[in-house]
Amino acid sequence: MNALDYFNARLEATISPMDYLRAEQTAPEQYFLIDVRNGPNHVRSLTIKGANIIPQQELAKRLHEIPKDKEIVVYCWDVWCNTAAKVATFLLERGYKVRELTGGIAAWREMNFPVTDTSSDIVQIDSCGC
Known part of the structure; x- marks a missing residue:
């Protein structure tokens, strides 16, 4: 793969x-945004406004x-996280x-x-239930 092919593929993906x-403001009906981050709810309480929350670990049963x-x-979280790439591959x-x-x-x-902060919707549990 040469550099041009790489950058074209990157822009497509x-x-x-x-x-x-x-794009979402222009044609919201064309997009479905998914927050695929895994982890406890309290660390995922801040989400992109309008995102559908389907953690990667639940994806197969919620397809x-x-x-x-x-x-x-x-x-997902940041540039260092590859969860979104894994989900993209699964869906593709x-x-x-x-x-x-x-x-x-x-x-x-x-x-x-x-963003939307769902932390007020999260019920705090005194014990992890382990």
């Missing part, structure tokens, strides 16, 4: 926070919730059109784009 925000007629945009293998949001929620927050 990803979308920047700025480009997603503009029916993801529309095939929309472009799926997945995100099943016929979905998918792109990864570059930089994850960290890049989104860095740009001060709209």
Whole structure:
């Protein structure tokens, strides 16, 4: 693969926070944004506004919730996280059109784009129940 092929493939497989925000504002019916981060609810309480929360570990059993007629945009924590890439591969293998949001929620927050804080919805448990 030469450099041009690499960059074209990268642009086809990803979308920047700025480009997603503009595209979603222009044609919201075309996109389905998914927060695929794993981990306890309290560490995932801040999400991109309008995102559907389907952690990677629940994806296979919740596949029916993801529309095939929309472009799926997945995100995870940051540039160092590959969970969104794993989810994108899983969905692409099943016929979905998918792109990864570059930089994850960290890049989104860095740009001060709209988020939702669900921490008030989280019930605190005194014990882990282990």
